Amino acid sequence: MYYSSGNYEAFAHPQKPEGVEGKSAYIIGSGLAGLTAACYLVRDGRMPGERIHILERDPRAGGACDGWDYSNLGFTMRGGREMDNHFEVMWDLYRDIPSIEDPDVSVLDYYYWLNKRDPNYSLCRATVDRGKDAHTDNKFNLSDRACMEIMTLFFTPEEDLQDKKITEYFSDEVLDSNFWLYWRTMFAFENWHSALEMKRYITRFIHHLGGLPDFSALRFTRYNQYESMILPMENYLKAHGVDFQFNVHVTDVQFSCDDAADVDRKVATELRLVREPGQPAVDAAEGVQGGGAVGEGTEEVIALTEDDLVFITPGSCVSHSSFGSQDEPAHFEPELVAGDGWDLWKRIAAQDPSFGHPEKFCSNPAESNWESATVTTLDERILPYIEAICKRDPLSGNVVTGGIVTVKDSSWLLSWTINRQPQFRAQPEGQACVWLYGLFTDVPGDYVKKPMRDCTGKEICEEWLYHLGVPEDQIEELASTAANTVPCMMPYITAFFMPRAAGDRPDVVPEGAVNFAFIGQFAETPRDTIFTTEYSMRTGMEAVYTLLDIDRGVPEVWGSCFDIRVLLNATCLLRDGKPLTDMKLNAVEHLALREGLKKLEGTDLYGLLREFGVIPDEPGTRPLKAPAVEAVYPGIH
Numbered sequence: 192m193y194y195s196s197g198n199y200e201a202f203a204h205p206q207k208p209e210g211v212e213g214k215s216a217y218i219i220g221s222g223l224a225g226l227t228a229a230c231y232l233v234r235d236g237r238m239p240g241e242r243i244h245i246l247e248r249d250p251r252a253g254g255a256c257d258g259w260d261y262s263n264l265g266f267t268m269r270g271g272r273e274m275d276n277h278f279e280v281m282w283d284l285y286r287d288i289p290s291i292e293d294p295d296v297s298v299l300d301y302y303y304w305l306n307k308r309d310p311n312y313s314l315c316r317a318t319v320d321r322g323k324d325a326h327t328d329n330k331f332n333l334s335d336r337a338c339m340e341i342m343t344l345f346f347t348p349e350e351d352l353q354d355k356k357i358t359e360y361f362s363d364e365v366l367d368s369n370f371w372l373y374w375r376t377m378f379a380f381e382n383w384h385s386a387l388e389m390k391r392y393i394t395r396f397i398h399h400l401g402g403l404p405d406f407s408a409l410r411f412t413r414y415n416q417y418e419s420m421i422l423p424m425e426n427y428l429k430a431h432g433v434d435f436q437f438n439v440h441v442t443d444v445q446f447s448c449d450d451a452a453d454v455d456r457k458v459a460t461e462l463r464l465v466r467e468p469g470q471p472a473v474d475a476a477e478g479v480q481g482g483g484a485v486g487e488g489t490e491e492v493i494a495l496t497e498d499d500l501v502f503i504t505p506g507s508c509v510s511h512s513s514f515g516s517q518d519e520p521a522h523f524e525p526e527l528v529a530g531d532g533w534d535l536w537k538r539i540a541a542q543d544p545s546f547g548h549p550e551k552f553c554s555n556p557a558e559s560n561w562e563s564a565t566v567t568t569l570d571e572r573i574l575p576y577i578e579a580i581c582k583r584d585p586l587s588g589n590v591v592t593g594g595i596v597t598v599k600d601s602s603w604l605l606s607w608t609i610n611r612q613p614q615f616r617a618q619p620e621g622q623a624c625v626w627l628y629g630l631f632t633d634v635p636g637d638y639v640k641k642p643m644r645d646c647t648g649k650e651i652c653e654e655w656l657y658h659l660g661v662p663e664d665q666i667e668e669l670a671s672t673a674a675n676t677v678p679c680m681m682p683y684i685t686a687f688f689m690p691r692a693a694g695d696r697p698d699v700v701p702e703g704a705v706n707f708a709f710i711g712q713f714a715e716t717p718r719d720t721i722f723t724t725e726y727s728m729r730t731g732m733e734a735v736y737t738l739l740d741i742d743r744g745v746p747e748v749w750g751s752c753f754d755i756r757v758l759l760n761a762t763c764l765l766r767d768g769k770p771l772t773d774m775k776l777n778a779v780e781h782l783a784l785r786e787g788l789k790k791l792e793g794t795d796l797y798g799l800l801r802e803f804g805v806i807p808d809e810p811g812t813r814p815l816k817a818p819a820v821e822a823v824y825p826g827i828h
Contacts, residue, residue, distance in 0.1 A: 195744020222254025258415030322660025
């Protein structure tokens with residue numbers, strides 16, 4: 192497997208891999224990574240669909256990319272996905288998957304047309320004082336010292352960031368800024384999370400720095416992520432005869448590592464699984480209260496040969512998710528049990544050091560949890576309060592908030608969003624589905640004086656309505672009769688952000704692996720960022736391309752951090768458009784800067800410094816035209 196860039200290989204179709212007709216595939220997990228692996232096995236690997244087996248412990252596909260309507264709860268979305276125009280693997284695959292909205296066009300084409308017609312941007316990024324605009328005004332409000340702290344992290348090698356926390360690099364100069372408010376609420380970073388992952392995010396998305404304050408860098412699907420992203424892939428795979436097996440718990444994968452004939456070869460030799468683990472286990476997998484661990488079933492063993500390819504999804508960010516209801520809180524139950532996704536990885540990791548260290552991610556749920564809720568408005572009474580903040584009609588069918596609205600003075604650090612409505616194809620006319628989440632679940636609210644994790648759906652809705660500015664004498668009535676709220680507690684939702692070191696996540700294809708690969712958010716691939724759809728899909732593509740030796744390049748992670756135009760633009764934007772010459776420097780530093788700029792006069796580099804605002808236009812010269820948004824360098828403003 193190798194990486195490529197440009198459209199030469201992006202537009203090419205690889206030849207059929209030699210001997211693929213005699214191979215089979217077992218994919219453990221039907222999340223985005225597993226479905227992607229299956230799609231690439233079909234499209235580029237030309238593997239017959241009936242030889243591809245997807246083993247899923249849940250009763251449906253999708254993993255964390257959900258969007259369901261429970262008859263006893265209502266509409267639910269545990270999370271949401273924000274897409275980037277440079278998710279290279281995602282768009283490589285979705286250009287050939289028919290969309291659920293219009294089967295006559297691809298997911299990519301429908302998505303592209305939708306976001307061209309209805310571009311995303313926010314008109315109110317944050318509120319204070321019960322629904323008033325916080326007037327962040329697209330400013331980062333970073334001091335020069337704070338900018339230097341961010342730049343220092345940007346240039347620090349990953350090997351120096353092993354097991355380091357963000358607070359080891361960022362002081363209050365960063366943590367008290369608008370920049371950190373935008374960043375932590377958009378990506379769900381906490382102060383104690385991994386500095387290494389923070390660095391990856393900065394380098395990965397530096398081309399979108401200008402679109403961070405107002406979300407103009409982002410794009411969204413028409414419906415929820417399950418219907419717009421998962422169902423099209425599932426339909427594509429079923430049309431090719433792929434075998435889906437639900438309610439199947441894979442308990443173990445055995446490898447010949449120690450006793451292999453060649454010590455450099457690692458071979459998966461058998462799968463162990465339990466079918467139909469019982470309704471309590473199914474309920475637990477879905478987060479329905481009353482569910483439990485996988486019961487004692489008859490364990491089945493599937494013997495594997497080197498022609499049987501195994502794709503393993505280790506860990507689970509939605510493990511131990513628990514749905515509450517309008518009248519019941521979601522339970523915070525992080526205790527690990529059989530069948531939760533972590534037990535499989537632990538058994539696998541015990542067999543070889545290169546298979547990762549799951550305990551680094553699942554040992555501290557107090558620092559990896561947050562809670563979300565889906566609020567479905569039942570009539571028009573709440574909608575005017577939403578419209579007053581986002582300045583758009585919630586039922587227009589177009590962009591509404593344009594991303595999350597963060598309640599800056601919320602004790603829970605509450606953020607909420609309402610995307611294009613309806614969010615579900617089955618959603619009744621006149622209703623709106625709102626998604627919200629709180630980063631701090633263990634502190635009392637500002638209206639409901641109890642921790643978010645102890646609140647019923649109705650109480651979470653009351654806290655949200657309070658911050659929308661609903662009169663206090665109407666809050667209880669509206670939360671009771673004008674909305675249905677389904678909370679969801681997720682103890683391990685940001686487990687992959689926990690401080691880590693090299694080797695804690697297994698490589699997609701570990702050194703010496705013959706017939707197996709790791710995929711998903713807890714597999715390691717260079718440069719890309721976890722908690723993104725692209726990361727899951729990239730691991731799936733890399734796994735298939737490596738194990739089948741497909742002769743076509745995997746598109747590399749977009750290299751904006753190596754583009755001098757992007758770096759210069761980001762330098763200026765990080766300082767809210769102020770030129771470098773405006774920095775607070777001492778006399779010697781000012782002199783050095785002035786002399787350095789003189790030496791650059793008459794060069795292309797000097798012109799670039801002017802074009803991107805790093806140095807101001809000179810008096811008497813014609814002002815330069817601002818770079819066109821998304822003309823050459825997407826996301827630059």
